[in-house]
Amino acid sequence: MPISEKDQKFYDRVGIPVPSSDAHGEDSWEHPVSENLKPVNPSNWHQDGNKLICDTEYGPLVQLLPTDTIMVGTDDKGLPILKNIYKN
16 A cells, blocks of 8 residues: 655655555455464463453463453363353
């Protein structure tokens, strides 16, 4: 996507390169962009308040949980086991 003349003058004035972007590809029924997604391989799951947190190679991943849900452990695939505290 081309940048505006005003933005080009700014980058020239401060002496930094214009940011670039890579196309994700065509998003169509035959070739969905989701085919290009890479797995994040989450590990080291823990809960802090209502935040479910894990480590990935891209940095931490955080998911907010309802306040009546707790993590009671991980399963054999390493994914969190969640439990509603009001249900038996």
